[in-house]
Amino acid sequence: MNLEKLFTPLTMGEIALENRVVMAPLTRSRAAQPGDIPHAINVEYYRQRASAGLIISEATQISPQGKGYAFTPGIHSAEQIAGWQQVTDAVHQEGGKIVLQLWHVGRVSHREVQADGGLPVAPSAIAPEGQAFTEKGLLDFEVPRALEGDELSGIVEQFRQAAINAKQAGFDGVEVHAANGYLLDQFLRDGSNKRDDNYGGSIANRARLTLETVAAVVEVWGKGRVGVRISPTGTFNSMSDSDPQALFNHLVEQLSPVGLSYLHVVERFAGADADGFDFAALRARFDGAYMANGAYGAASAEQSLQQSASDVVSFGMPFIANPDLPARFKHQYPLAEADQNTLYGGAEAGYTDYPSYESSAALNA
Numbered sequence: 001m002n003l004e005k006l007f008t009p010l011t012m013g014e015i016a017l018e019n020r021v022v023m024a025p026l027t028r029s030r031a032a033q034p035g036d037i038p039h040a041i042n043v044e045y046y047r048q049r050a051s052a053g054l055i056i057s058e059a060t061q062i063s064p065q066g067k068g069y070a071f072t073p074g075i076h077s078a079e080q081i082a083g084w085q086q087v088t089d090a091v092h093q094e095g096g097k098i099v100l101q102l103w104h105v106g107r108v109s110h111r112e113v114q115a116d117g118g119l120p121v122a123p124s125a126i127a128p129e130g131q132a133f134t135e136k137g138l139l140d141f142e143v144p145r146a147l148e149g150d151e152l153s154g155i156v157e158q159f160r161q162a163a164i165n166a167k168q169a170g171f172d173g174v175e176v177h178a179a180n181g182y183l184l185d186q187f188l189r190d191g192s193n194k195r196d197d198n199y200g201g202s203i204a205n206r207a208r209l210t211l212e213t214v215a216a217v218v219e220v221w222g223k224g225r226v227g228v229r230i231s232p233t234g235t236f237n238s239m240s241d242s243d244p245q246a247l248f249n250h251l252v253e254q255l256s257p258v259g260l261s262y263l264h265v266v267e268r269f270a271g272a273d274a275d276g277f278d279f280a281a282l283r284a285r286f287d288g289a290y291m292a293n294g295a296y297g298a299a300s301a302e303q304s305l306q307q308s309a310s311d312v313v314s315f316g317m318p319f320i321a322n323p324d325l326p327a328r329f330k331h332q333y334p335l336a337e338a339d340q341n342t343l344y345g346g347a348e349a350g351y352t353d354y355p356s357y358e359s360s361a362a363l364n365a
C-alpha cells in the first residue's frame, strides 16, 4: 500500500508535523492523586507515542469546575503545570510535538467530583442520561445548574488561564474541546441549550461562547497554535440538535477567518451516525488544515488525504495498543488490539506496557 500522503510533512499554522498520523485525544484516567497531577507513568506513555506527527493530549480540566471524571488531569495548579512540563519535555526530547486539549465538562459531572461540592454547570438545567465516573464509583448524573449570563465571561477566563498555563508547561499549542457533549458543545446544540439570552436560541447565539473562547485562547497563543475540535453528529452525552448542518456550517464559517492551526472533526464516534451529514461542506468552509477523525485506518486515511477530503487524520483507539503507530503503518506491521478493561484508570497495565512492534519482534526472535 502506498502511504505517500500520510508520510508527507505538513505545517498547520505554526505547528510543523513530520507526518500526518496524529494521536487523537484519549482520556486514560491515570493522573496522580490527590491533585489530578500528571506523573511518571503519564510521561512514559506520551514519550512512547512521540513518533506521531502530533500528539493531542487527553482532555484536561481547565479548572476545578471543569472536572467531570475521577483521575483525569488538570492544568489549573502549579503541580499540574510542573507535571505536564515533564510530559512535554519527554515528547520534545523524542522529536515529537504535543498540544493540550482544554476541557470543561459542563453538565457531564457530579457534585462528588466538584471541588466545592456544588452542582455541575450547564447552559440549561437539563441532565444528561447516564452516570458520572467518580472516586466513589458510578453515580447518576444530576440536573445541572444553568449558568447565569454574567458567569459566562468567567468561563472564557477559565479557558484563557488554562491556555496560559499550557504555555508555561511547554506545549506546542492547544486544542479547544468543543466536541463530545462537553460544555462548549452543550452551548452549541439546541438539545442541551434552551437559553433565552444572547447565548441561546439562534445559531449565532449558540456559537457565541465557543467563538469567544477561541478568541481568548488565540490571544494567548497566537492563531497558528490553536485548534478546535467539534463532533457535529455525535450523540455521546445525550447530545442532539435540530439542524446540525446549519449550526456547524455557521460555526466553521466564523472560525475560518480566525486563521487557526486546524479544525479537528470527529466524523464517527460512539454512536454518531454520520449518514447524511456533509463533512465536505465544513472542509469547504475552513481555510486551514482539516483534521479528520473516526474509525480511520492507514488505507482509509491515505485515501481521504489523496482525495483531498482532509489534510491530516487523527487516530484514537489504534494508538492505545500501538505506541509506534506510524512505523506500523509505514512497514505494514500488524496492529495490536487494545484491552478494553484497562482503558480508564489503573496504572502501567494496558497503558505503558504495549511494546513497539520492533521491540516485541526482537524479543520473539
Ligand SMILES: Cc1cc2nc3c(=O)[nH]c(=O)nc-3n(C[C@H](O)[C@H](O)[C@H](O)COP(=O)(O)O)c2cc1C
Pocket: 024, 025, 026, 027, 028, 057, 058, 059, 101, 177, 179, 180, 229, 266, 268, 269, 293, 294, 295, 296, 314, 315, 316, 317, 318, 343
Ligand atoms: C478511551 C478513549 C478516550 C477518549 N478520550 C477523549 C478525550 O479525552 N477527548 C476527546 O476529544 N475525545 C476522546 N475520545 C475520542 C477519540 O479522540 C476519537 O474521537 C474516537 O476514539 C474515534 O477515533 P478512533 O476511531 O480513531 O478511535 C476518546 C476515545 C476513547 C476510546
